Amino acid sequence: MMGSVIFTNLPALLVVVPLLLAPISALFTFAGLGWAIAIVGTGASFIFALLLQSVTENGARISYHLGNWEPPWGIEFVVDSASSLTLVVMSGLGFLATLAARQLVKNEIAEKDIGKFYAAWLLVSGGLFGLVMTADAFNLFVFLEISALASVILIGMGAGTDRRALIAGYHYLVIGAVGATFYVIGVGFIYAMTGSLNMVDIANRIPDASGSAAIYVGFGFMVAGILVKAAIFPVHIWLPAAYSYAPSAVSTLLASIATKAALYVLARILFTVFSGMPEVVTIALSNVIVPLAVGGVFVGTIMAIYEADVKKLFAHSSVAQIGYIALGLGLGTPASVSAAFIHIGNHALIKGGIFMAIGGFVAALGARASLDSLIGIGRRLPLTATAFVICGLSLAGLPLTAGFISKLYLVRAILETESYVILSLVLISSALSVVYLWKIMEVMWMQPAPARLPKLVENPAIYLPIWIVALGNIWFGIDANWLVSASQMAAQILFDLSSGGGA
Amino acid sequence: MMSLQIAMLIGLLAPLMVAVLTPFLAVRHVWRDAAGPVGGVITFIAAVEVALAVLDGETPRLFVAQIAEGLAIEFAVTPLGAIFGLVASGLWILAALYSVGYMRGNHEKHQTRFAAFYAVAVHAAMAVAWSGNLLVLFIFYEILTFSTYPLVTHKESAVARNAGRLYMSILVGTSVILLLPAVVWVWFNTGTLDFRPGGYLEGQIDPTMVPILLGLFAFGVGKAALMPIHRWLPAAMVAPTPVSALLHAVAVVKAGVFTILTVVVYVFGIDFLAKTGASQWLIWLTAFTILASSVVAISKDDIKARLAYSTISQLSYIVLGAALASQMAVQGAALHIVMHAAGKITLFFCAGAIYVQAHLTKVSDLDGQGREMPWVFAAFFVGALSIIGIPPLGGSWSKFMLMVGAADAGYIAILVVLGLSSLLNVFYLLEPLSRAFFREKIKSVEVKRHPLVVIPPVMTALISVALFFYNETFLDLAILASGGR
Numbered sequence: 001m002m003g004s005v006i007f008t009n010l011p012a013l014l015v016v017v018p019l020l021l022a023p024i025s026a027l028f029t030f031a032g033l034g035w036a037i038a039i040v041g042t043g044a045s046f047i048f049a050l051l052l053q054s055v056t057e058n059g060a061r062i063s064y065h066l067g068n069w070e071p072p073w074g075i076e077f078v079v080d081s082a083s084s085l086t087l088v089v090m091s092g093l094g095f096l097a098t099l100a101a102r103q104l105v106k107n108e109i110a111e112k113d114i115g116k117f118y119a120a121w122l123l124v125s126g127g128l129f130g131l132v133m134t135a136d137a138f139n140l141f142v143f144l145e146i147s148a149l150a151s152v153i154l155i156g157m158g159a160g161t162d163r164r165a166l167i168a169g170y171h172y173l174v175i176g177a178v179g180a181t182f183y184v185i186g187v188g189f190i191y192a193m194t195g196s197l198n199m200v201d202i203a204n205r206i207p208d209a210s211g212s213a214a215i216y217v218g219f220g221f222m223v224a225g226i227l228v229k230a231a232i233f234p235v236h237i238w239l240p241a242a243y244s245y246a247p248s249a250v251s252t253l254l255a256s257i258a259t260k261a262a263l264y265v266l267a268r269i270l271f272t273v274f275s276g277m278p279e280v281v282t283i284a285l286s287n288v289i290v291p292l293a294v295g296g297v298f299v300g301t302i303m304a305i306y307e308a309d310v311k312k313l314f315a316h317s318s319v320a321q322i323g324y325i326a327l328g329l330g331l332g333t334p335a336s337v338s339a340a341f342i343h344i345g346n347h348a349l350i351k352g353g354i355f356m357a358i359g360g361f362v363a364a365l366g367a368r369a370s371l372d373s374l375i376g377i378g379r380r381l382p383l384t385a386t387a388f389v390i391c392g393l394s395l396a397g398l399p400l401t402a403g404f405i406s407k408l409y410l411v412r413a414i415l416e417t418e419s420y421v422i423l424s425l426v427l428i429s430s431a432l433s434v435v436y437l438w439k440i441m442e443v444m445w446m447q448p449a450p451a452r453l454p455k456l457v458e459n460p461a462i463y464l465p466i467w468i469v470a471l472g473n474i475w476f477g478i479d480a481n482w483l484v485s486a487s488q489m490a491a492q493i494l495f496d497l498s499s500g501g502g503a
Numbered sequence: 504m505m506s507l508q509i510a511m512l513i514g515l516l517a518p519l520m521v522a523v524l525t526p527f528l529a530v531r532h533v534w535r536d537a538a539g540p541v542g543g544v545i546t547f548i549a550a551v552e553v554a555l556a557v558l559d560g561e562t563p564r565l566f567v568a569q570i571a572e573g574l575a576i577e578f579a580v581t582p583l584g585a586i587f588g589l590v591a592s593g594l595w596i597l598a599a600l601y602s603v604g605y606m607r608g609n610h611e612k613h614q615t616r617f618a619a620f621y622a623v624a625v626h627a628a629m630a631v632a633w634s635g636n637l638l639v640l641f642i643f644y645e646i647l648t649f650s651t652y653p654l655v656t657h658k659e660s661a662v663a664r665n666a667g668r669l670y671m672s673i674l675v676g677t678s679v680i681l682l683l684p685a686v687v688w689v690w691f692n693t694g695t696l697d698f699r700p701g702g703y704l705e706g707q708i709d710p711t712m713v714p715i716l717l718g719l720f721a722f723g724v725g726k727a728a729l730m731p732i733h734r735w736l737p738a739a740m741v742a743p744t745p746v747s748a749l750l751h752a753v754a755v756v757k758a759g760v761f762t763i764l765t766v767v768v769y770v771f772g773i774d775f776l777a778k779t780g781a782s783q784w785l786i787w788l789t790a791f792t793i794l795a796s797s798v799v800a801i802s803k804d805d806i807k808a809r810l811a812y813s814t815i816s817q818l819s820y821i822v823l824g825a826a827l828a829s830q831m832a833v834q835g836a837a838l839h840i841v842m843h844a845a846g847k848i849t850l851f852f853c854a855g856a857i858y859v860q861a862h863l864t865k866v867s868d869l870d871g872q873g874r875e876m877p878w879v880f881a882a883f884f885v886g887a888l889s890i891i892g893i894p895p896l897g898g899s900w901s902k903f904m905l906m907v908g909a910a911d912a913g914y915i916a917i918l919v920v921l922g923l924s925s926l927l928n929v930f931y932l933l934e935p936l937s938r939a940f941f942r943e944k945i946k947s948v949e950v951k952r953h954p955l956v957v958i959p960p961v962m963t964a965l966i967s968v969a970l971f972f973y974n975e976t977f978l979d980l981a982i983l984a985s986g987g988r
Contacts, residue, residue, distance in 0.1 A: 397679070398649070399642035405570070411687045423684060431679040438671065446659065477570075484571040 007051070011064040011077040011133055014048045014087065017041055018126030019146075026119035031111055034118040035102050041122045042095040045129060049087040056084045057486060059493060063135075071135070072198035078135040082341070082490035086132050086264045089345045093256035093352045093469075094125050100465035101249035104359040107366060108161050108247040117157060123150035124253065128261040135199045137187045137222075137273070140265065141180060144229065147261070148176045151254060155246040162368070168241035175238040179228025182221045189218025199273045206276030219274055223284060226269060230262035232289075232326050233296030236319045240303075243315035248359025251311060256352035259322055260344050267329050267337065271494040282332065289330030294425055296323030301429045304436040310361075310369040313436060314354050317395065320429065321347045327426070328410060334491045336413035341487035343410065346394070346402040346476060353391035353469035360384040360462045374440070376449025380456045383463045385444055387470035392437045394473040397430055401477040409484070507556050511565045511578060511633065514549035514588065517542050518595075518626035525619040532614075536607075539599030539618060546592040546629065553633070554585040558979055564635065573694060576642075579635030581698055581769060582983035586837055587632035587761045589977075590844045591754050595625050597959040598753075601852055602745030604955025608859040611743060617657060621745070623650040628754035631761065637686045637696040637770065640762060641678075644726070647758055648674045654746045655739050666738040673735040674725045682723025685716060689770060698765060700986060702772020713771070713781035720766050721785055726759025727822055728815045730792040736815055740807040744855030747807055752814055752847040757840055760821040764836055767825040768984060776828040777912070785826035790920045792819040797927035804865045806854045809931060810847070816924065817843045817890065823917070824905055830985040832908025837981035838974070839901035842889065845967045846898050849886030850932075852960035853879050859956050861948040866935050871944030873936070878957050880939050885964035887932035891925055897970030900978075 006013065021041040025034045056062060056079055064077040079087070098121070109117050127147030134140050152173045158165030191197055193214050194205040209215055224235075231239040239259075243251045270289075274281050300320030307313040325347065328340025361369045364381055378385040394401035407430060414423045476483055521542035528534040553563050557580055567576040580588070602621065606614045627647035634640040648671070656667035690696050693707045708716065721729060728736045739751050767776060776782050793816050800812035820843070824836020856879045857863050861872065873880050885896065892902035902921065909917035970977075 399645050407683070408574075408687060411684055412691050415684070415688060415691050424680075427680045427684060431676045434671070434675055434679070438668075442664070446656065446664065478568050478576070480571045480574075481569065 009064075010048050010052055011062060011079050012066065014045055014052070014091075014133070015126050015130040017044050017048075018122040018129070022119040022122040022126070025122060026116050028115040029112050031114040034115040035098075038098050038101070038118040038121055039095075042091065042098045042125055045125060046088075046091040046095040049084065049091040049129075052079050053084040053088045053486070056081050057489065059489060061493075072196050072201035075139045076135040076198060077133040079133055081486065081493045082267070083132050083264070085341060085486045085490045086260065086344065087129060089348050090128060090132070090257040090260055091125070093348045094253060096465055096469055097249065097252040097256060097352060097356070100252060100356045100359065100462065103459055103461045104249040104252070104356070104363055105247060107363055108249075109157055110160060113157065117154070120150040120153040120157075121253065123147070124154065124258070128257060131261045132264055136197050137190065137199055137202065138184070138197045141184045141187060144180050144183065147258070148172075148180065148229075151258065152176070154250040154253070155242050158246045158250070161247070162245050164241070165245035168245040172238045172242045175228060175235070179225045179235070181225070182228070183225030186218045186221030186223075186225060189214050189221065193218065199268065202273050203275050206274065215277070216280060219277075219280065219284070222269055222273075223266070223288075226262055226266045227292070229259075230266055230326070231259050231319060231322055233292050233299050233319060233323060236296060236300075236322070239319060240312050240315040243318065243355075244309060244311035248355065248362050251315075252352055252355040252359060255314075255318055255355050256348040259318070260348055263322065263325050263329070263340070263344060266326070267340070267494060270329065271337070285330045285332045289326055290422070293323045293326035293330050294422060296320060296326065297426065297429045301432045301436070305432065305439070307436075308371045310371065310374060310440065311355070311358055313440070314351065314358070317433065317436065318351055320433065321351070321395075324406070324410060324426070327422070328413065331413060331417050331419070333413060333417060334488075334495055335409070335416050337494060338484075338487040338491035339406070339409040339413045341490045342480075342483055343406040345483050345487070346406045349402050349469060349472050349476065350391050350394045353466055353473060354388065354395065356466045356469060357384050357388035357391065360466060363462060364456045364458070371440070371443050374443050375447045376444070378445035380449060380453070381458055383458050384466060387463065387466040388444075389441065390470040391473055392441065394477065396434050396437050399477070400474065402473045402480070404477055405480040405484070507553065507561070507563045508565050510549045510552040511563055511580070514546050514553060514592065515565075515578070515626065515629055515633065517546045517549065518622045518629060522619045522622035522626065525622065526615055529615040535615060535618060536603040539602065539622065540596055542622065543592060543596030543599050546625070547589075547596060550585075550588040550592040550629075553580050554589050554976065554980065556580075557582055557585040557983070558976065565633075570638075573690070574638055574696070575636065576639055577635035578630070578633045578639065579698070580633045581765065582980040583761065583765055583768065583837055584632045584634070586840060586977060586980050586984070587757060588629055590757065590841055591625060591628045591632060594749060594753050594844060594848055594963070597962055598745055598749035598848065601748065601855070601956055601959035602743075604953050604959075605743060605745050605855050605859055608951070608953040608956060609743070611657070613657065616653065617743070620650050620653045621749075624654065624750055624754060628758055631758045636698060637689060637766070640765070641682065641686050644682075644724075644758060644762060645675075645678060647726075647755060648678070651746070651750055651755060654750065655742045657743055657746070658741065663741050666741040669738045670735045673732055677723050677725035677732055680723075681719045685719035685723050688716060688719070698769035700769065702768065702770050702775055704771050705775040710779050710781075713776075713779050714784060717771070717776075717781055717785065720763060721788075721822065724759045724762045726755055727763050728756060728759065728818050729788060729822060730795060730815070733792070733796065733815045737808050737811040740805075740811050744807070744851060744858060747811075748848050748851035748855065751811070752851050753844045756814060756818055757844060760818050760836075761840065763822055764825045764833070767828065768833060768986075773828040773830070773833060773986070782826040782828055786823060786914060786917065789819040789823040789826060790917060792816065793823070793920060793924050794927070797924055797931070801927065801931045804867055806857070806864060806866055806935065807851070809866065810850050810854060813890065813928070813932065814847055817847065820902070820905060820921075824908060827908050827912045827914065827917070829908050829912045831904055831911050833985040834978070834981040835901050835904030835908050837984050838904060838977055841974075841977050842897040842901045842967075842970060845963055845970055846886045846889035846896070849882055849960050849963040849967060850890070852956070852963060853883040853886065856953070856956040856960060859951075859953055861950050863946070863948065866938065868946055869935050869939045870942040870946070871939065872948070873939035875948070875950045878961055880936060882960035882964040884936055885967055886960070887928075887936065889967040890932060891928040895968065895971045897967050897974065899971065900974060
């Protein structure tokens with residue numbers, strides 16, 4: 001009986017368990033306990049997400065009514081092939097990031113704050129899971145705020161090692177609030193015109209109200225708000241500082257899961273909520289999303305080439321990678337959207353591993369990771385550095401790594417749309433990404449370490465999680481069957497909902 | 504059948520095992536240094552086994568993994584692949600011996616790392632040779648690039664690092680920007696990436712796009728060193744000579760022309776290519792590369808740089824054979840992979856032997872040194888004659904067949920180009936010899952004897968002679984590859 005109760009309430013549990021564990025963690029100042037609670041919370045979410053994925057992977061759709069209120073009046077959680085895939089990626093990487101966090105936070109966060117740190121950590125996770133599942137446009141705003149405020153706390157906690165974290169957190173707070181406000185203004189317009197907050201319900205009612213300028217304005221505000229949250233160029237400006245001054249563990253968490261949730265929401269808004277006005281969405285895709293995506297790809301890559309601070313370098317690279325995902329969404333074909341989903345999964349693996357490894361360098365060196373401080377690190381921390389190289393090659397899209405699979409499917413999707421200019425831009429930028437990676441590789445492996453440096457010891461609690469992610473990058477480069485078919489199903493579901501009006 | 508798969512596994516894994524074991528064997532330098540030649544013999548035996556099966560009309564296959572729908576990691580040996588596999592593994596035996604002599608005689612540092620990456624590169628070359636589809640070919644093409652990078656930059660000097668950057672940026676850049684989309688294009692248009700006799704693009708692609716797709720392949724495969732993307736090859740000469748000899752005269756560059764030849768024969772199909780005339784531009788570009796790089800070679804005083812430009816010219820012979828798209832031309836091109844490999848590796852071995860024994864690197868320094876190193880210069884003479892294409896040396900056959908192929912396809916001007924190229928070859932390859940034997944000595948150097956760098960070039964020179972008389976295996980494979988009987 002117990003089992004079936006848990007099973008039918010899985011969508012709620014996925015949000016409730018982390019959110020409830022958060023205050024418990026905040027009560028304790030004993031570091032080990034806070035971490036243990038976070039492990040339980042994120043581990044349980046991962047299991048819940050896997051269960052949900054196994055139920056929905058062949059196209060099934062779970063609709064969960066919070067408090068048994070029927071939609072469209074009550075709040076509805078929807079788990080289908082698209083959201084469950086995103087949830088698995090996010091919760092899986094979230095769990096691995098928590099595993100690594102134990103050692104990474106040691107030098108960066110004061111012992112007495114650790115309980116609160118993990119409380120915020122769990123709030124971010126739970127909030128993002130809710131963001132992905134909710135089918136209520138206003139409830140989405142609530143989850144957006146929960147996760148954003150908790151992220152600001154996490155970023156600000158980097159102030160223990162670098163005061164610039166406070167400014168970075170403040171920037172994120174302000175810019176994020178602008179984004180969220182835009183979103184909620186948009187929701188207001190839509191609610192006024194359709195009288196509904198339920199996404200599928202909105203989608204069904206829009207054809208009656210379309211032609212009204214208010215709908216278009218609402219659409220514009222909602223999309224613009226989410227673009228900020230997803231860190232799409234040119235409203236990505238909060239991201240580089242936030243990722244690079246946050247504590248290492250937080251960079252790992254944010255880089256692998258935060259923007260992924262926002263990108264997923266973007267997909268849902270474009271393809272589900274506004275499926276009733278396809279011509280407007282098409283215009284937005286081809287005239288706004290695609291150019292911005294390509295712009296982000298280039299700006300991110302070029303900024304990364306000229307950046308010397310390694311965390312910031314990879315933050316810029318994240319902007320470029322988000323650009324690839326947004327491009328997949330923007331091209332708007334089933335093949336391109338599934339390519340976007342493939343890259344959501346692979347990029348989480350890549351960046352999660354890279355930021356974990358940088359955290360490992362920082363923990364061992366006790367200094368910021370810059371091109372100077374990493375000289376010769378390959379010989380001083382060989383295990384961490386090798387795992388870093390694997391994730392880096394995956395980022396560059398080298399064959400037999402996860403990144404290659406992403407590139408293969410994205411290139412194929414672009415070829416299918418015959419947008420040869422975009423194709424050449426994407427290929428050139430992907431070749432340029434090798435430049436900044438190579439810059440780091442040369443520093444790490446080819447330049448001899450300055451003489452008489454203290455010997456560094458590698459901590460298994462740091463390098464084991466990194467290696468799990470690194471091997472994941474190889475595994476998903478050789479056996480991509482699951483990810484590819486799940487992504488294709490996800491894209492198909494999004495389009496079925498948009499053409500069939502949902503159910 | 505089962506034993507054939509084991510032979511393939513051995514051929515692919517033996518070099519990898521050498522690479523993995525090298526750091527552990529390094530406790531005794533003798534063990535470490537023996538690993539290469541022993542691995543070479545094992546790999547070569549496997550390659551012979553596989554090639555014999557191919558001659559019997561079989562296609563040895565080895566399935567490894569299914570990446571996703573329509574994307575498999577699978578090896579399947581085509582006749583062309585059998586040829587390349589034989590060449591790469593056979594010459595590895597001698598190159599491994601040679602590299603022991605060279606690295607020791609030269610007191611190079613990091614010999615263990617060198618030996619390990621050397622073996623990884625051979626592994627990648629074998630995997631390219633036996634790849635069962637374009638995806639696998641692309642994968643190991645890239646691995647070959649990355650595994651040779653530490654070899655190119657082996658000296659760890661600023662010059663080496665700059666050369667390494669040029670090497671990587673051209674090879675990786677072209678493969679990512681041009682080759683990858685070409686591969687995906689084929690996949691998208693036909694739904695498959697397999698190699699099939701006769702090709703399969705006919706009817707699957709807009710004929711006006713064929714020259715563009717061919718261009719993506721021709722320039723995407725930077726390893727074939729077509730002008731104007733040839734600069735990485737002279738730059739790579741900063742590497743120790745065993746690398747230039749096996750990798751940048753045989754494994755890496757031949758992986759490039761092998762890729763182009765394979766794509767033309769098994770993806771485009773030579774009949775389709777000949778019918779559409781899509782490769783005409785490539786014929787003229789290769790003709791230009793053949794002549795222009797020969798002219799540049801004359802101007803180079805550094806022996807290795809001269810040989811590098813000679814390689815660029817000779818690689819274009821093979822691409823020319825593919826572009827001519829006639830059966831005879833393709834056979835000539837396939838055979839030229841073998842003949843040029845034997846000849847050019849001899850020349851590089853000699854250049855390295857001269858460096859190790861007498862520390863000379865320039866052609867102009869060779870004046871009067873002939874008598875000091877008679878065996879080395881004798882081997883150089885034989886290798887040079889083979890490259891020029893003079894009987895009774897192997898190189899004459901492939902050049903002859905390419906000429907017949909050009910005539911078959913109706914390109915008389917190409918005959919002139921090939922003839923002119925031979926003349927230029929005579930000039931820049933025999934000049935070092937005439938200086939060594941017919942001029943007064945200007946530099947007196949102390950020649951240290953290192954037999955391990957002299958025996959391999961003599962052996963490969965003998966192989967070049969033998970290939971004139973005993974080349975049936977390769978010829979039969981080449982005929983199979985071209986679809987002839």
